[in-house]
Amino acid sequence: xxxSIEVKELSIFVGKQCLVESLSLRLMPGMPLTIxxxxxxxxxxxxxxxxxxxxxxxxxxxxxxxxxQPLLTxxxxxxxxxxxxxxxxxPQEPWHALDPVMKSQQQVAEVFELVGGLEEEQAQEKASQAxxxxxxAPAKDKIPSQLSGGMAQRLAFLAATAAGGDLILxxxxxxxxxxxRRDQIVALLQSRLVDGSLLTIxxxxxxARQLGGELIVMCQGQVVEQGDAATILAHPQADYTRQxxxxxxxxxxKVSARTQSSAEPIVTLEKVxxxxxxxxxxxxxxxxxxxxxxxxxxxxxxxxxxSLGDLLLGHLQPDQGRIRFAExxxxxxxxxxxxxxxxxxxxxxxxxxxxxEVINLHGLDAAQIPRLMARLKLSEGLLSRTALEVSGGELxxxxxxxxxxxxPVLLFADxxxxxxxxxxxxxxxxxxxxxxxxxxxxxVLVSHDPILVEKVCDxxxxxxxxx
Ligand SMILES: Nc1ncnc2c1ncn2[C@@H]1O[C@H](COP(=O)(O)OP(=O)(O)OP(=O)(O)O)[C@@H](O)[C@H]1O
Ligand SMILES: [Mg+2]
Numbered sequence: 001x002x003x004s005i006e007v008k009e010l011s012i013f014v015g016k017q018c019l020v021e022s023l024s025l026r027l028m029p030g031m032p033l034t035i036x037x038x039x040x041x042x043x044x045x046x047x048x049x050x051x052x053x054x055x056x057x058x059x060x061x062x063x064x065x066x067x068x069q070p071l072l073t074x075x076x077x078x079x080x081x082x083x084x085x086x087x088x089x090x091p092q093e094p095w096h097a098l099d100p101v102m103k104s105q106q107q108v109a110e111v112f113e114l115v116g117g118l119e120e121e122q123a124q125e126k127a128s129q130a131x132x133x134x135x136x137a138p139a140k141d142k143i144p145s146q147l148s149g150g151m152a153q154r155l156a157f158l159a160a161t162a163a164g165g166d167l168i169l170x171x172x173x174x175x176x177x178x179x180x181r182r183d184q185i186v187a188l189l190q191s192r193l194v195d196g197s198l199l200t201i202x203x204x205x206x207x208a209r210q211l212g213g214e215l216i217v218m219c220q221g222q223v224v225e226q227g228d229a230a231t232i233l234a235h236p237q238a239d240y241t242r243q244x245x246x247x248x249x250x251x252x253x254k255v256s257a258r259t260q261s262s263a264e265p266i267v268t269l270e271k272v273x274x275x276x277x278x279x280x281x282x283x284x285x286x287x288x289x290x291x292x293x294x295x296x297x298x299x300x301x302x303x304x305x306x307s308l309g310d311l312l313l314g315h316l317q318p319d320q321g322r323i324r325f326a327e328x329x330x331x332x333x334x335x336x337x338x339x340x341x342x343x344x345x346x347x348x349x350x351x352x353x354x355x356x357e358v359i360n361l362h363g364l365d366a367a368q369i370p371r372l373m374a375r376l377k378l379s380e381g382l383l384s385r386t387a388l389e390v391s392g393g394e395l396x397x398x399x400x401x402x403x404x405x406x407x408p409v410l411l412f413a414d415x416x417x418x419x420x421x422x423x424x425x426x427x428x429x430x431x432x433x434x435x436x437x438x439x440x441x442x443x444v445l446v447s448h449d450p451i452l453v454e455k456v457c458d459x460x461x462x463x464x465x466x467x
Pocket of ligand 2: 043044045171391392393
């Protein structure tokens, strides 16, 4: 059988620096291939290379064949003609796949119509049906900025796959989704395998387990292990794979209890209710948050976790009830770490310049930058690049760095490890806990992972599905 995609000794360079080194793989129809690996190890670049979407400054060595046909020498227009019809890519950042001013249903209908060749009415009907199946019917007339992160993720999936490309490249399709939505995406990906091929990049070991098939594990631009997924996950051979699997939250130590203090809480909520867009998100919510305390928030996609954050930071007012802030803190120390890191950065300005703007604006000590870079395991070279020129996990850590420069008193961290491999996720969570405890920062942690929340948090609030 001809592989759908064959990659032969592919290396990717920027200048003289090698980002991916001599990688080979065969993607067979009906047999899922999954890539797990370290953040920044070249997974997304590989997917972009297959699509023909690498930035111009990068050079390639090696070969990529699509159904036996060399892709790298194909004229650009012919490669682009494959997009959506033959090759469908779900990019790591859902926002990159969506039109920011187009309503949800229209985004999907257009793909059915323009790429899939359906009549307008039929395209609308199919789009409406697809949105309903994904639990997105209430969002059909919303534009991307009005969607929650998990909703945007699901919508991007529909838009990318609507035209029925028989080869799907999915870059972290389940990040930040609660378990039921995650399993739904996995089932959808699997359903495409019946007459297609699937390459999935993920940090979620359970997703790799559920997909089965073949597995590649990458670290620092290289493949460290490759073979049958179930065998590797049960009996990892490479040191890196062993460390990765040992870093699942279920094996983390429970964070030790916070030392109680009698100081006034940083924020107090009394019987708070909030609605958005005419829908009641939650009501009767009461709790207090003290310095150094870690509060977990769990709840399904779209239930209002991020909106609760906006309330805690004073960006939204409750419909009912009261929120009281301790007066001794400044408002700029109540901070939010955004769920989607690209949303927090101007795309074309070097990251180092953006960090220095914060330093200058608030009169901070610039020596904090290298210290925090080291703690977050970020290399200094990243600072001369823009947000579009670093990996998803690198940008997520730079977003955290920028927030930490400001020494937050209350930090609302929305899925702060969603784009990180398990080893990095564990390290970053340890760092956040350390900062909360040592510097008396109240940390509000939103996560789709109840095990992680249970290991790390002092108290947990569950937001139920609105009625
Ligand atoms: N335009 C660019 N110029 C220079 N280096 C880049 C550029 N884009 C990405 N890189 C670097 O290439 C490496 C691989 O990036 P890639 O996005 O493929 O990582 P990844 O494995 O997908 O990581 P993550 O899990 O964090 O998404 C990273 O170290 C990144 O900083
Ligand atoms: Mg990536």
